[in-house]
Amino acid sequence: MDATTQEVHGHRALQHHFENMEQQREAGTLGMWVFLVTELMFFGGMFLAYTLYRAKFPAAFASASNHLDITLGALNTGVLILSSFTMAMAVYFTQVGKQRPQVICLALTLLLGLTFLGVKAKEYHDKYEDSLIPGRLIPGRPFNPEVAHEGDHDPHKLHLLGNATVRQVEMFYWIYFAMTGMHALHMIIGAGLLTFLLIFSLKGRFDPEYHSPVEVIGLYWHFVDIIWIFLFPLLYLLGRHMEHV
Amino acid sequence: MSEHIVPVRIYVTIFLVLLVGTALTVLAAFVDFPWKFNTIIALTIAVTKATFVVLYFMHVRYSSRLVWVIVASALFWMAILFALTFSDYLTRGWLSVGY
Numbered sequence: 391m392d393a394t395t396q397e398v399h400g401h402r403a404l405q406h407h408f409e410n411m412e413q414q415r416e417a418g419t420l421g422m423w424v425f426l427v428t429e430l431m432f433f434g435g436m437f438l439a440y441t442l443y444r445a446k447f448p449a450a451f452a453s454a455s456n457h458l459d460i461t462l463g464a465l466n467t468g469v470l471i472l473s474s475f476t477m478a479m480a481v482y483f484t485q486v487g488k489q490r491p492q493v494i495c496l497a498l499t500l501l502l503g504l505t506f507l508g509v510k511a512k513e514y515h516d517k518y519e520d521s522l523i524p525g526r527l528i529p530g531r532p533f534n535p536e537v538a539h540e541g542d543h544d545p546h547k548l549h550l551l552g553n554a555t556v557r558q559v560e561m562f563y564w565i566y567f568a569m570t571g572m573h574a575l576h577m578i579i580g581a582g583l584l585t586f587l588l589i590f591s592l593k594g595r596f597d598p599e600y601h602s603p604v605e606v607i608g609l610y611w612h613f614v615d616i617i618w619i620f621l622f623p624l625l626y627l628l629g630r631h632m633e634h635v
Numbered sequence: 636m637s638e639h640i641v642p643v644r645i646y647v648t649i650f651l652v653l654l655v656g657t658a659l660t661v662l663a664a665f666v667d668f669p670w671k672f673n674t675i676i677a678l679t680i681a682v683t684k685a686t687f688v689v690l691y692f693m694h695v696r697y698s699s700r701l702v703w704v705i706v707a708s709a710l711f712w713m714a715i716l717f718a719l720t721f722s723d724y725l726t727r728g729w730l731s732v733g734y
């Protein structure tokens with residue numbers, strides 16, 4: 391192919407090692423999926439650790455889980471689902487070539503992602519106040535929650551069910567902070583990627599023929615949403631039915 | 636194969652399904668079901684929600700066979716991870732030899 395035909399047929403974003411935009415897009419999507427499989431393996435290890443320790447210390451896991459703020463957890467689930475929807479809409483508007491709604495959807499997704507992180511920070515701070523950060527991760531504030539006695543309903547104290555011990559509850563919080571922490575890190579990276587998308591979208595870089603970056607970052611964003619769809623019931627809801635027994 | 640554009644109507648439907656799923660899982664968590672049904676119900680709802688996200692938001696339903704294979708491989712390797720680990724942990728009490 392000589393230079394003239396390339397100018398006629400090639401999109402400005404087409405890399406020389408691809409035949410056409412279609413092939414380039416499919417290769418990119420496939421690459422992202424392979425990456426997401428490795429991500430699932432990575433989170434899978436933590437889900438496995440969670441399952442093993444929950445089977446070992448069921449009462450402690452229920453007690454520790456009941457101390458988490460279900461309202462904030464459910465709110466964050468809603469925020470993340472809405473952000474997945476706006477992300478899907480951003481991909482749609484790129485595919486049909488509408489730049490303004492595309493910019494708005496990307497900005498909304500970024501905003502919702504940051505809202506999620508803000509709520510998560512509030513939850514982490516609440517746990518810090520109640521001395522529930524495991525081990526000695528925070529200097530001067532080791533894991534040392536106050537245990538509630540019979541009839542004491544103080545929500546800041548730990549209400550132990552059955553034969554649960556404080557040491558076993560600490561195990562739950564190690565897993566809680568590892569899983570939600572890694573999830574939050576993925577959200578931070580996602581927010582960075584969305585900022586990049588937003589800038590390029592404002593510059594009008596994407597069009598129906600070239601929208602791979604929006605598509606693959608969308609895939610990543612939905613993946614992080616799926617991890618949270620599992621984290622929410624597994625971490626926040628597991629012992630609620632035992633609360634008033 | 637040209638690209639399939641998912642209509643807005645489907646995105647809105649999936650979004651609503653996900654919200655209803657979240658509400659259901661919270662409501663079900665406060666009911667004391669017998670045996671391990673609380674966990675089973677929570678996981679069933681989560682798997683259903685995740686499936687909708689993968690099929691529609693992530694376009695897998697309209698993607699090439701190659702993408703389907705990659706997604707299936709993820710589930711396959713997760714199954715190995717859990718099955719082999721639990722074949723150890725769950726069977727440890729089976730031989731009551733004194734060691």
